[in-house]
Amino acid sequence: xxxxxxxxxxxxxxxxxxxxxxxxxxxxxxxxxxxxxxxxxxxxxxxxxxxxxxxxxxxxxxxxxxxxxxxxxxxxxxxxxxxxxxxxxxxxxxxxxxxxxxxxxxxxxxxxxxxxxxxxxxxxxxxxxxxxxxxxxxxxxxxxxxxxxxxxxxxxxxxxxxxxxxxxxxxxxxxxxxxxxxxxxxxxxxxxxxxxxxxxxxxxxxxxxxxxxxxxxxxx
Amino acid sequence: xxxxxxxxxxxxxxxxxxxxxxxxxxxxxxxxxxxxxxxxxxxxxxxxxxxxxxxxxxxxxxxxxxxxxxxxxxxxxxxxxxxxxxxxxxxxxxxxxxxxxxxxxxxxxxxxxxxxxxxxxxxxxxxxxxxxxxxxxxxxxxxxxxxxxxxxxxxxxxxxxxxxxxxxxxxxxxxxxxxxxxxxxxxxxxxxxxxxxxxxxxxxxxxxxxxxxxxxxxxx
Numbered sequence: 001x002x003x004x005x006x007x008x009x010x011x012x013x014x015x016x017x018x019x020x021x022x023x024x025x026x027x028x029x030x031x032x033x034x035x036x037x038x039x040x041x042x043x044x045x046x047x048x049x050x051x052x053x054x055x056x057x058x059x060x061x062x063x064x065x066x067x068x069x070x071x072x073x074x075x076x077x078x079x080x081x082x083x084x085x086x087x088x089x090x091x092x093x094x095x096x097x098x099x100x101x102x103x104x105x106x107x108x109x110x111x112x113x114x115x116x117x118x119x120x121x122x123x124x125x126x127x128x129x130x131x132x133x134x135x136x137x138x139x140x141x142x143x144x145x146x147x148x149x150x151x152x153x154x155x156x157x158x159x160x161x162x163x164x165x166x167x168x169x170x171x172x173x174x175x176x177x178x179x180x181x182x183x184x185x186x187x188x189x190x191x192x193x194x195x196x197x198x199x200x201x202x203x204x205x206x207x208x209x210x211x212x213x214x215x216x217x218x219x220x
Numbered sequence: 221x222x223x224x225x226x227x228x229x230x231x232x233x234x235x236x237x238x239x240x241x242x243x244x245x246x247x248x249x250x251x252x253x254x255x256x257x258x259x260x261x262x263x264x265x266x267x268x269x270x271x272x273x274x275x276x277x278x279x280x281x282x283x284x285x286x287x288x289x290x291x292x293x294x295x296x297x298x299x300x301x302x303x304x305x306x307x308x309x310x311x312x313x314x315x316x317x318x319x320x321x322x323x324x325x326x327x328x329x330x331x332x333x334x335x336x337x338x339x340x341x342x343x344x345x346x347x348x349x350x351x352x353x354x355x356x357x358x359x360x361x362x363x364x365x366x367x368x369x370x371x372x373x374x375x376x377x378x379x380x381x382x383x384x385x386x387x388x389x390x391x392x393x394x395x396x397x398x399x400x401x402x403x404x405x406x407x408x409x410x411x412x413x414x415x416x417x418x419x420x421x422x423x424x425x426x427x428x429x430x431x432x433x434x435x436x437x438x439x440x
Contacts, residue, residue, distance in 0.1 A: 156401045157410065160392050164414065167391040168384035175383055181376045190377065190425050194384065197417040205410050 024062050027052050031073040036113035040070055071129045077114030078133045081107045085140050096148050098192050100141070101169065105184055108173045116177055119170055141166045145195075149212060157206035165195050244282050247272050251293040256333035260290055291349045297334030298353045301327045305360045316368050318412050320361070321389065325404055328393045336397055339390055361386045365415075369432060377426035385415050 030052035034043045045066055049056045063069040084103040108115045118134060145162055146154060154162065169191055176187055202209040250272035254263045265286055269276045283289040304323040328335045338354060365382055366374060374382065389411055396407055422429040 156399065159399075160395050160402070160407070160410065161414075163391050163395055164388035167387035168418075171384050171387040172380050175380050179376065179379075182380070186425065187380070190380065190421065193421045193424065194381075194418055197421045198388075198414055201410065201413045201417045204413065205406065 023054070023058070025076075027054060027059055027062060027069070028073045028076045031069050032077060032111075032114045032117055035070060035073060036117040040066075045069070071133070073114075074118050074130055074133050077111060077118045078137050080111060080114065081118075081137050082140050085137075085144055094148065094192070094196070097145055097195065098188070100144050101188050101191060104141070104169065105173065105188055108177065109184065112177050115173060119174055138163070138166055141169070151208075151212065155206060155208045157202050158209050161198050161202040161209070165191075165198050168194055168198075243274070243278070245296075247274060247279055247282060247289070248293045248296045251289050252297060252331075252334045252337055255290060255293060256335075256337040260286075260337075265289070291353075293334075294338050294350055294353050297331060297338045298357050300331060300334065301338075301357055302360050305357075305364055314368065314412070314416070317365055317415065318408070320364050321408050321411060324361070324389065325393065325408055328397065329404065332397050335393060339394055358383075358386055361389070371428075371432065375426060375428045377422050378429050381418050381422040381429070385411075385418050388414055388418075 027048060031043075031048045034047055034051060043066075045059050046056055048054075048069065049059045052059075059069065063072055081104065084107055085100055118137070142162055145165075146152070151158070172187055172191055176182065176184070182190075199209060199213060203213045204210070247268060251263075251268045254267055254271060263286075265279050266276055268274075268289065269279045272279075279289065283292055301324065304327055305320055338357070362382055365385075366372070371378070392407055392411055396402060396404070402410075419429060419433060423433045424430070
């Protein structure tokens with residue numbers, strides 16, 4: 001997402017030859033890159049245009065303004081992440097959750113800019129449009145884990161536990177991008193072990209979780 | 221913080237009699253209350269002025285603009301929380317962490333508006349001023365737990381684990397304000413048990429944590 005698309009013949013990008021969709025994606029990629037490195041308020045439409053080799057007027061033409069561009073960029077990052085999680089949401093227990101986590105970190109690694117921009121938020125309110133985008137990704141993770149556990153309606157303890165674990169994953173992802181002092185596979189292993197441990201804690205506080213773990217002593 | 225101060229004689233608030241500090245606090249309290257219930261972009265200076273029984277000009281006089289008022293309101297909420305955590309940062313093991321957690325939830329409960337506004341963020345960028353405020357509270361929690369563990373420099377596994385646990389606490393706090401379907405003491409107990417469990421997981425991945433827990437088999 002950070003690499004700008006080349007024209008078909010690999011030559012110096014010819015603006016007019018780019019299709020509408022491709023030009024839009026190019027602007028979004030440039031915006032995500034900039035928004036993740038700087039405070040969103042310090043990124044101007046001119047910066048995005050310059051970075052994408054486009055005119056200021058073109059950015060306004062596609063997005064209307066900075067707030068709209070910002071929301072579009074974060075939505076694009078979130079869609080990419082949700083696509084990955086959706087692609088494998090089809091039963092198989094904790095192994096599937098581990099695969100989901102691995103896809104999540106594929107995304108963190110390949111689209112560091114988008115991931116950081118998404119979770120660090122920006123000028124849109126978190127309770128508004130940006131909040132909805134972030135919540136959409138969280139809901140997808142939440143449902144993925146629940147469906148692997150064969151549960152439709154979690155009680156308060158399980159709901160809080162799973163939301164907490166998802167927060168662990170997000171926090172660990174941001175920390176890893178900042179520090180990169182753990183191997184990614186080690187971090188994924190740590191997070192899976194955290195999920196199992198948090199579910200075991202939940203089982204000591206809640207009958208629903210206890211029965212669930214007893215029915216699947218291996219944690220499925 | 222949500223209750224507006226009365227004048228000394230308990231009569232209908234007389235604007236001119238309020239001291240500068242008190243008037244400022246009153247405006248901040250009104251702002252926090254509004255920002256936590258609505259998207260910040262849907263809260264106007266006029267709304268804040270009306271809610272505080274002040275003039276629009278006075279709000280501009282004290283804060284300069286909505287962004288400044290917003291940042292001041294969140295900083296006030298964060299200062300209140302940090303004060304509580306600081307007041308008891310003086311050694312005593314997991315009991316002290318449990319007390320810190322209880323003070324944290326005192327704050328969550330008494331200043332629901334400020335807590336939600338702080339963590340749900342708003343028009344300030346999370347990487348900018350608001351981000352610094354939120355990070356300040358997190359750093360305080362982080363140091364509190366580290367100091368209770370007698371550790372100055374955490375390795376990557378312990379750092380990630382404690383940051384993840386703090387994210388669990390924040391997530392559980394927001395979830396609890398939304399749902400209120402667990403007793404607060406039960407939730408605090410769940411979070412303390414989560415911390416112990418996460419440290420035990422960390423011990424299986426990291427020598428520093430393993431030695432720490434072996435030296436204090438009760439988890440201190």
